Amino acid sequence: MSRPRLLPWSNVDGNPCYLLGDGTGSSYLSRVADNVESVQLDMAEELLNHAADLLCDSDSDSKTTSPQLRFLAARLTEALRDVHRIACSRGARLALPDGDDDDDDDDERTDD
Numbered sequence: 001m002s003r004p005r006l007l008p009w010s011n012v013d014g015n016p017c018y019l020l021g022d023g024t025g026s027s028y029l030s031r032v033a034d035n036v037e038s039v040q041l042d043m044a045e046e047l048l049n050h051a052a053d054l055l056c057d058s059d060s061d062s063k064t065t066s067p068q069l070r071f072l073a074a075r076l077t078e079a080l081r082d083v084h085r086i087a088c089s090r091g092a093r094l095a096l097p098d099g100d101d102d103d104d105d106d107d108e109r110t111d112d
Helices: 028-056 066-092 104-108
Strands: 005-010 016-019
Touching (some): 005 028, 028 066
Antiparallel strands (some): 005 016
């Protein structure tokens, strides 16, 4: 059985949503989630480019206002939250190498 997939959206209460599937990623909802992740990653890249233009352009230093910087910081925070969720979702679906268990702590203990 595959692990639940963390979806790139939350429920109405702000809690994470998960998809239980067969692990193939071929379901309709899985494809929708893939598309949403792709859009989120593209938007994050565009926002990073905009931030670089706004913050690194010496001509814009005197023209950039505090409200613009607060707005940029809020959008960057949203984008980072989305990218972090995508990374967690994809990382959780990676296959563990053979022999890796959740009880690795037992292997590191030594009896003195």
